[in-house]
Amino acid sequence: xxLATKLAxxxxxxxxxxxxxxxxxxxxxxxxxxxxxxKCQSFKQFTQILSQMILTGLxxxxxxxxxxxKFSTDLLPFIxxxxxxxxxxxxxxxxxxxxxxxxxxxxxRNVPQKAICLYKLMLNNNVGVDNYTYPLLAQASALRxxxxxxxxxxxxxxxxxxxxxxxxxxxxxxxxxxxxxxxAARKLFDESPVLDLVSWNSILAGYVNADNxxxxxxxYNKMPERNIIASNSMIVLFGRKGxxxxxxxxxxxxxxxxxxxxxxxxxxxxQNEMYEEALVLFMNMIDHRVMVDEVVVVxxxxxxxxxxxxxxxxxxxxxxxxxxIECYINLQNALIHMYxxxxxxxxxxKLFDAGHNLDLISWNSMISGYLKCGSVEKARALFDAMIExxxxxxxxxxxxxxxxxxxxxxxxxxxxxxxxxxRPDEATLVSVISACTHLVALDQGKWIHAYIRKNGxxxxxxxxxxLIDMYMKLGCVDNALEVFHGTEEKGVSSWNALIxxxxxxxxxxxxxxxxxxxxxxxVTPNEITFxxxxxxxxxxxxxxxxxxxxxxxxxxxRLEPNSKHYGCMVDLLGRAGMLxxxxxxxxxxxMSPDVATWGALLGACKKHGDHxxxxxxxxxxxxxxxxxxxxxxxxxxIHASKGRWDDVLEVRGMMVRRGVVKIPGCSMIEANGIIHxxxxxxxxxxxxxxxxxxxxxxxxxxxxxxxxxxxxxxAFDIDQEEKETTLFRHSEKLxxxxxxxxxxxxxxxxxxxxxxxxxxxxxxxxxxxxxFDREIVVRDRHRFHHFKHGSCSCMDFW
DNA sequence: TTAGGGTTAG
Numbered sequence: 001x002x003l004a005t006k007l008a009x010x011x012x013x014x015x016x017x018x019x020x021x022x023x024x025x026x027x028x029x030x031x032x033x034x035x036x037x038x039k040c041q042s043f044k045q046f047t048q049i050l051s052q053m054i055l056t057g058l059x060x061x062x063x064x065x066x067x068x069x070k071f072s073t074d075l076l077p078f079i080x081x082x083x084x085x086x087x088x089x090x091x092x093x094x095x096x097x098x099x100x101x102x103x104x105x106x107x108x109r110n111v112p113q114k115a116i117c118l119y120k121l122m123l124n125n126n127v128g129v130d131n132y133t134y135p136l137l138a139q140a141s142a143l144r145x146x147x148x149x150x151x152x153x154x155x156x157x158x159x160x161x162x163x164x165x166x167x168x169x170x171x172x173x174x175x176x177x178x179x180x181x182x183x184a185a186r187k188l189f190d191e192s193p194v195l196d197l198v199s200w201n202s203i204l205a206g207y208v209n210a211d212n213x214x215x216x217x218x219x220y221n222k223m224p225e226r227n228i229i230a231s232n233s234m235i236v237l238f239g240r241k242g243x244x245x246x247x248x249x250x251x252x253x254x255x256x257x258x259x260x261x262x263x264x265x266x267x268x269x270x271q272n273e274m275y276e277e278a279l280v281l282f283m284n285m286i287d288h289r290v291m292v293d294e295v296v297v298v299x300x301x302x303x304x305x306x307x308x309x310x311x312x313x314x315x316x317x318x319x320x321x322x323x324x325i326e327c328y329i330n331l332q333n334a335l336i337h338m339y340x341x342x343x344x345x346x347x348x349x350k351l352f353d354a355g356h357n358l359d360l361i362s363w364n365s366m367i368s369g370y371l372k373c374g375s376v377e378k379a380r381a382l383f384d385a386m387i388e389x390x391x392x393x394x395x396x397x398x399x400x401x402x403x404x405x406x407x408x409x410x411x412x413x414x415x416x417x418x419x420x421x422x423r424p425d426e427a428t429l430v431s432v433i434s435a436c437t438h439l440v441a442l443d444q445g446k447w448i449h450a451y452i453r454k455n456g457x458x459x460x461x462x463x464x465x466x467l468i469d470m471y472m473k474l475g476c477v478d479n480a481l482e483v484f485h486g487t488e489e490k491g492v493s494s495w496n497a498l499i500x501x502x503x504x505x506x507x508x509x510x511x512x513x514x515x516x517x518x519x520x521x522x523v524t525p526n527e528i529t530f531x532x533x534x535x536x537x538x539x540x541x542x543x544x545x546x547x548x549x550x551x552x553x554x555x556x557x558r559l560e561p562n563s564k565h566y567g568c569m570v571d572l573l574g575r576a577g578m579l580x581x582x583x584x585x586x587x588x589x590x591m592s593p594d595v596a597t598w599g600a601l602l603g604a605c606k607k608h609g610d611h612x613x614x615x616x617x618x619x620x621x622x623x624x625x626x627x628x629x630x631x632x633x634x635x636x637x638i639h640a641s642k643g644r645w646d647d648v649l650e651v652r653g654m655m656v657r658r659g660v661v662k663i664p665g666c667s668m669i670e671a672n673g674i675i676h677x678x679x680x681x682x683x684x685x686x687x688x689x690x691x692x693x694x695x696x697x698x699x700x701x702x703x704x705x706x707x708x709x710x711x712x713x714x715a716f717d718i719d720q721e722e723k724e725t726t727l728f729r730h731s732e733k734l735x736x737x738x739x740x741x742x743x744x745x746x747x748x749x750x751x752x753x754x755x756x757x758x759x760x761x762x763x764x765x766x767x768x769x770x771x772f773d774r775e776i777v778v779r780d781r782h783r784f785h786h787f788k789h790g791s792c793s794c795m796d797f798w
Numbered sequence: 799t800t801a802g803g804g805t806t807a808g
Contacts, residue, residue: 062801063799063800063801066800066802067801070802096802097802100802100803104802132804136804167805168804169804170805171803174805196805197805198805199805201805201807204806205805205806208807227806228807229806230806230807231807232807232808233806233808234807235807235808239808258807259808260807261808262808263807263808264808265808266808267808268808293808298808299808
C-alpha cells in the first residue's frame with residue numbers, strides 16, 4: 001500500500017472518529033495549541049483539539065501536527081498508538097520529524113517492525129532522513145535481534161554519510177553487541193572516528209553479556225575514564241563467573257557507588273549461594289542510607305528464601321510496603337517464593353490469592369510450597385489449574401511426587417509431560433530416574449538414559465550420580481561404570497555412588513579399589529564415602545580392613561563417624577561372630593546408638609545363635625521402638641529358632657497389644673515395562689494358574705537338585721508340611737516363578753524385595769539358577785544378590 | 799524559526 005492510498009483509506013476513519021461539529025466556533029491557532037495540548041485531560045478533549053485543527057486547517061502545518069503527534073504518542077497516556085497512527089496517516093505530508101517521532105513511539109512500545117516499515121515509507125516518499133533517524137533504526141534492529149537487518153541499516157548509514165555521528169555509531173555498536181556479533185561491534189568501535197563514554201560502555205556491555213572476561217577486562221582497563229556504569233557491569237560479570245573476590249575488590253575500589261553497585265554485589269553473593277553475605281551487605285546498604293528499590297529487594301528476598309529466615313524476610317517485606325514497591329510483579333513473585341520456601345504456606349497463600357496477574361513463577365512457588373509442607377494433593381490441584389505450565393512447573397510436581405515416595409505418579413506425570421511436548425531438563429530427569437530406581441523399572445530407566453544421549457543433554461555430576469545409583473541398585477554394574485567413565489564432572493558423590501554400588505553388588509574388592517583410586521585422583525572422601533567403604537568390608541567380612549578404614553576416617557580425614565558408621569562396624573564385628581566386641585563398640589559410642597545399630601547386633605545374635613544376648617538386645621529394641629515391626633519379628637524368630645513357642649506367642653501378643661503391624665514382604669518384578677507386585681501367598685495375579693504350575697515344576701526340579709526347605713524360617717508353630725507350603729509361597733518365589741514364565745533367557749530375572757531375603761529363598765534361588773540355568777538378581781532392603789550357576793555373589797555372607 | 803535523540807549496569 002502506498003502512502004497515498006493509505007492516507008486515503010485512513011482519512012475517512014479519522015473524520016468519522018472526531019467530532020466534526022464543535023459546539024464552539026473553532027478558534028485554535030498555533031500560538032495557543034501548545035497550551036491546549038498541555039491542559040488536555042481526556043480523549044474527548046483531545047478529539048476536540050483535533051477537530052478544531054482539521055476545521056481551521058491548522059493540521060496542515062507541519063510544526064503544529066508534529067506537536068500533536070508528539071503529545072498523542074508520548075505525553076497523553078489515554079491516547080493509544082493505533083489512534084496516533086490514524087492521525088499520522090491523515091496528515092498530508094508528514095516530514096522527517098514526524099516520522100522519527102512515530103518510529104520512536106513504536107520502538108518504545110516494543111513493535112520495532114513498524115518502525116522499520118515507516119522507514120521504508122520514508123524512502124519511498126522521499127521524506128528526508130536525518131541523523132536522528134538512524135539511531136532509531138539501529139535500535140529497532142537490536143530489538144529484533146537481526147544482524148542482517150542491522151547490517152543493511154549500517155550500509156544506509158554509510159551511504160547517507162552519517163558515519164561520523166557518535167550517536168549513530170553508538171547505537172550501531174550496541175546493535176551488533178546485542179545481536180551477538182561482537183567482532184562487528186568491535187570493528188566499528190575500533191574504526192569509529194568519534195568515541196565517547198557511551199561507546200566504551202556499549203562495547204564493554206557486549207563483552208559482559210557474552211561472558212567474555214578477557215576482552216571485558218581489556219576494554220575496562222583501557223577506558224579513558226572510570227565510570228560507575230562500567231564498574232557496575234564488571235561486578236556483574238565477575239559475579240556471573242563465580243569470581244566473588246574480584247567483584248568485592250572492584251566494589252571496594254569504587255570511589256563512588258550507586259544503588260546498582262550495591263545491588264550488583266548483593267546479587268553476586270546471592271547467585272553464588274553466599275546468602276548470609278548478601279543479607280549483611282544489604283543491612284550495610286541501608287546503614288549507608290542508599291536508596292533501595294524493587295530489584296535489590298528481590299535479590300534479598302531470594303537470599304532469605306534460601307536461608308529460610310522468615311523473620312528477616314518479613315521485615316524486608318515490611319520495608320517494601322513502606323517504600324511503596326510491593327506492586328511490582330517480580331517482588332510479588334519473590335515474596336510468595338520466600339514465604340513458601342520458609343514453610344509459611346498460609347502467608348504465601350494470602351499473597352497469592354490477593355495478587356492479580358501473577359505470573360508462572362508465583363504459581364510454581366506455590367506448588368513447591370505445598371509440596372514442601374506435604375500437601376501433595378493441593379499442589380496437584382494448583383498444577384492442574386494452571387493454564388500455562390513451563391518446565392519448572394512440571395519438574396516441581398514430578399520431583400514432588402518422587403520426594404513423597406509416589407513413584408508411579410512420578411513416572412506417569414513424566415509421560416504426560418512428554419505427551420505435551422515439554423522438554424525435560426536435568427532436574428526433571430534426576431527425579432524420574434530415582435523413581436525408576438525405587439520401582440525397579442530398569443527398562444524405563446534405560447529408556448531415559450537413551451533419551452539423554454539422543455538429545456545430547458549434558459550429564460552433570462548430580463544426574464550422573466543418579467544414573468550410577470540407579471544402575472547399581474538395579475544390579476547393572478557395567479552400565480553404572482560406563483556412566484561413571486562418561487561423566488565429565490566427577491564429584492565426590494559420583495565416586496560415592498560407585499563405591500557404595502560395588503559394595504552393594506557384592507564386589508567389595510572393586511569397591512575398595514575404587515576408594516583408593518578416588519584418593520589418588522585427589523577427591524576428598526566424605527562421611528558418605530566411608531559408609532560405602534565400611535559397607536564393602538562388612539559384606540566381605542573384612543574385620544581388620546574395616547577397623548583400619550574406620551580409624552583412618554578419624555585420624556587421616558578428620559571425619560567424625562556417625563551412627564551409620566558405628567552401625568556398619570557393629571554389623572561387621574557381629575557377623576564375624578565377635579559379639580562381645582560389637583557390644584563393647586556400641587557402649588563406646590559418643591552418641592546414643594540408634595535402633596539400626598542395635599538391630600545389627602540383634603541380627604548377629606540370631607546368626608550366631610547367641611540366644612542370651614539376642615534376647616537382651618531384642619527386648620531393648622522393642623522397648624526403644626515399640627512400633628517397629630522388624631525387631632518384634634526378629635525377637636520372635638530367635639525364640640522360634642529355639643522352638644520356644646511360648647515366648648514367640650508372648651512377642652506376638654505384645655505386637656497385637658501395641659498395634660504393631662508386620663509389614664508384609666513384597667517382591668516386585670518388571671516385565672515388558674509393567675511392574676508386578678507379589679505378597680507372600682498372593683493369589684491375585686491374573687496369571688496365578690501359570691505361576692502355580694511353574695511353582696510345582698520348581699519344587700520338583702529343586703528336590704532332584706537336593707534342596708531341602710529351611711523350615712526354621714517359618715516362625716509359626718505349625719506342622720512341617722504346612723511350613724513347607726508356606727515357605728514355597730514366599731513373595732520372592734512367586735516373583736521368580738513369574739519371571740521364569742515371562743522373561744526369556746539370557747535376560748536376568750530382576751526382583752526387588754522390600755525386606756531382607758530370607759534364608760530359604762536365598763538357598764532356593766541358588767538352586768533355581770542352576771536347575772533352570774538362569775541368572776537371578778534380587779535386590780533386598782540391604783543389598784544385591786546375583787544368583788548364577790548355583791551360587792550367589794554375596795558368597796552367603798549377608 | 800519553531801520540534802525530536804542514542805547507550806550501559808543490578
